Amino acid sequence: MYNHSELKEVIDKAxxxxxxxxxxxxxxxxxKYVLSIGGKRLRPVLALMACNLFSDKIDEAIMPxxxxxxxxxxxxxxxxxxxxxxxxxxxxxVHNKWNTSQAILSxxxxxxxxxxxxxxxxxxxLLKVFRVFNKAAIxxxxxxxxxxxxxxxxxxxxxxxxxxxxxKTAVLFAASAKTGAIIGGADDKDADLLYEYGKNLxxxxxxxxxxxxxxxxxxxxxxxxGGDIVVNKKTFPYINAIERAEGTQLKELQKLFxxxxxxxxxxxKEVINIYDQLNIKAITExxxxxxxxxxxxxxxxxxxxxxxxxEMVHMANSLIGRDR
Amino acid sequence: MYNHSELKEVIDKAxxxxxxxxxxxxxxxxxKYVLSIGGKRLRPVLALMACNLFSDKIDEAIMPxxxxxxxxxxxxxxxxxxxxxxxxxxxxxVHNKWNTSQAILSxxxxxxxxxxxxxxxxxxxLLKVFRVFNKAAIxxxxxxxxxxxxxxxxxxxxxxxxxxxxxKTAVLFAASAKTGAIIGGADDKDADLLYEYGKNLxxxxxxxxxxxxxxxxxxxxxxxxGGDIVVNKKTFPYINAIERAEGTQLKELQKLFxxxxxxxxxxxKEVINIYDQLNIKAITExxxxxxxxxxxxxxxxxxxxxxxxxEMVHMANSLIGRDR
Numbered sequence: 001m002y003n004h005s006e007l008k009e010v011i012d013k014a015x016x017x018x019x020x021x022x023x024x025x026x027x028x029x030x031x032k033y034v035l036s037i038g039g040k041r042l043r044p045v046l047a048l049m050a051c052n053l054f055s056d057k058i059d060e061a062i063m064p065x066x067x068x069x070x071x072x073x074x075x076x077x078x079x080x081x082x083x084x085x086x087x088x089x090x091x092x093x094v095h096n097k098w099n100t101s102q103a104i105l106s107x108x109x110x111x112x113x114x115x116x117x118x119x120x121x122x123x124x125x126l127l128k129v130f131r132v133f134n135k136a137a138i139x140x141x142x143x144x145x146x147x148x149x150x151x152x153x154x155x156x157x158x159x160x161x162x163x164x165x166x167x168k169t170a171v172l173f174a175a176s177a178k179t180g181a182i183i184g185g186a187d188d189k190d191a192d193l194l195y196e197y198g199k200n201l202x203x204x205x206x207x208x209x210x211x212x213x214x215x216x217x218x219x220x221x222x223x224x225x226g227g228d229i230v231v232n233k234k235t236f237p238y239i240n241a242i243e244r245a246e247g248t249q250l251k252e253l254q255k256l257f258x259x260x261x262x263x264x265x266x267x268x269k270e271v272i273n274i275y276d277q278l279n280i281k282a283i284t285e286x287x288x289x290x291x292x293x294x295x296x297x298x299x300x301x302x303x304x305x306x307x308x309x310x311e312m313v314h315m316a317n318s319l320i321g322r323d324r
Numbered sequence: 325m326y327n328h329s330e331l332k333e334v335i336d337k338a339x340x341x342x343x344x345x346x347x348x349x350x351x352x353x354x355x356k357y358v359l360s361i362g363g364k365r366l367r368p369v370l371a372l373m374a375c376n377l378f379s380d381k382i383d384e385a386i387m388p389x390x391x392x393x394x395x396x397x398x399x400x401x402x403x404x405x406x407x408x409x410x411x412x413x414x415x416x417x418v419h420n421k422w423n424t425s426q427a428i429l430s431x432x433x434x435x436x437x438x439x440x441x442x443x444x445x446x447x448x449x450l451l452k453v454f455r456v457f458n459k460a461a462i463x464x465x466x467x468x469x470x471x472x473x474x475x476x477x478x479x480x481x482x483x484x485x486x487x488x489x490x491x492k493t494a495v496l497f498a499a500s501a502k503t504g505a506i507i508g509g510a511d512d513k514d515a516d517l518l519y520e521y522g523k524n525l526x527x528x529x530x531x532x533x534x535x536x537x538x539x540x541x542x543x544x545x546x547x548x549x550g551g552d553i554v555v556n557k558k559t560f561p562y563i564n565a566i567e568r569a570e571g572t573q574l575k576e577l578q579k580l581f582x583x584x585x586x587x588x589x590x591x592x593k594e595v596i597n598i599y600d601q602l603n604i605k606a607i608t609e610x611x612x613x614x615x616x617x618x619x620x621x622x623x624x625x626x627x628x629x630x631x632x633x634x635e636m637v638h639m640a641n642s643l644i645g646r647d648r
């Protein structure tokens with residue numbers, strides 16, 4: 001069996017070896033750029049790992065797995081335009097390095113390059129995995145829409161927020177695991193269990209990401225810290241803080257999150273101060289842990305030798321920093 | 325056999341009956357809007373017509389044909405952002421009616437709705453038609469890139485321009501005809517002949533569109549007349565005018581096409597005046613006619629009873645106004 005870093009290497013190589021229609025080089029330059037500036041490759045690694053659970057041969061899963069990474073990066077390129085984000089993985093975002101039109105168009109072509117990768121799935125599972133992928137793709141767009149809607153909403157409940165990140169982030173983890181499982185030869189029951197495993201992993205991942213925006217190491221995180229706070233984003237930490245805050249603390253938090261002109265450094269510092277008083281870090285971590293435990297419950301039920309599941313367990317634990 | 329207007333009705337109905345994931349209504353509203361404001365449905369009609377050449381049953385081609393129309397409208401939504409176009413089919417463009425972020429995201433989801441339509445192709449031809457479609461999709465993006473590149477280029481040759489519109493416009497006509505043919509049961513040779521028929525039809529269509537921008541009826545055209553001239557777009561008429569103009573005429577044309585601040589009405593009038601002196605309308609029409617004749621050559625070779633081809637002949641002729 002392959003370990004996480006071996007699988008990441010397989011994916012990195014597959015991405016480097018992607019072939020493009022280069023008749024218009026300017027179209028492809030941003031594609032190569034965004035795929036070359038790193039990233040953890042979690043989704044394709046998860047797909048290969050799920051395939052490897054059921055089969056010692058992972059070759060046939062490589063192209064669809066690569067397609068999942070290309071699709072994910074397509075969403076980043078377009079989301080970064082919508083969020084006016086300047087930095088991604090410590091590099092300039094595509095619309096910032098080129099321009100908005102270029103980012104739209106190079107993003108678009110990535111969606112079809114992802115299709116091209118899926119069209120190279122083995123014939124006996126192609127239709128099945130393409131359906132899984134495409135359903136997830138539509139859900140990811142739906143999640144991004146809810147995310148934009150919630151920016152303008154006065155109140156976002158925890159339930160609404162969790163559903164939004166399920167769509168925007170978790171279903172692609174779910175689809176990745178399921179895609180790999182199907183190609184590896186899993187039956188429907190096991191493929192669905194791995195979908196649920198991936199979904200819960202994705203939910204935990206996003207909550208962890210919400211925390212990294214506040215407490216992360218800027219070099220590792222690759223984005224500007226406190227970015228969510230500066231733009232008044234209603235993340236899991238914020239929603240929980242608003243629910244728990246009382247009196248002057250509540251008023252102060254509401255005031256900070258209604259402002260756009262405050263000095264960003266001061267604002268971030270004051271918000272974190274309130275989060276700390278309310279124990280938001282531990283609350284969020286506990287919630288993420290709950291999802292990881294749920295993921296384990298689904299993984300447990302997958303009908304293969306428990307020993308084959310070690311890398312999957314390891315991946316889940318590492319996502320919430322349990323084994324780092 | 326079905327005639328053109330019957331096929332358009334079939335497509336209009338299929339578009340109205342499209343089902344969406346409506347968990348985020350704001351995502352889908354612009355999709356419904358852009359698909360409801362008309363359009364000639366040429367690509368899906370062409371697909372159904374090609375299917376109907378080989379089979380009396382066209383049901384199985386309806387969803388992929390619909391996918392071609394959804395894809396086409398996806399490109400319009402995104403192109404209109406890049407071109408900053410305010411009007412399309414006499415209605416506000418999506419980014420103008422909503423905003424750029426909404427147009428990016430609702431456009432994105434249309435790409436995956438198009439996939440969803442193709443995933444409903446009959447099992448025995450699904451992979452084949454999806455490959456035809458996806459290759460065209462990547463080429464359309466490539467064509468749009470060349471179009472943007474040529475905006476900044478000092479000189480664009482006729483050859484470059486024709487290749488650009490082949491990619492941006494003609495290959496989708498080609499893929500539409502081929503998709504329908506494959507689902508109708510055409511062999512590879514006939515499917516390829518219909519691809520070439522569609523491609524030449526698409527080239528003629530774009531040249532005609534270049535003329536409509538100058539000489540069209542604004543109510544029928546649905547865009548502002550002279551729009552290409554105002555933004556100094558190097559269309560087929562322009563490229564031919566520059567090649568043919570001499571002396572003061574050439575200088576005047578070059579001057580007009582280097583300006584952005586001239587009164588648009590004056591500029592359009594002066595450019596058209598030069599085009600008229602150089603007989604550009606007839607030259608362009610002749611070129612379009614050449615492509616239509618080429619399309620007929622390919623259609624002729626398709627191995628079915630010539631009588632079945634009448635609607636296809638009619639469609640080609642009507643595109644260049646021969647039978648209106």
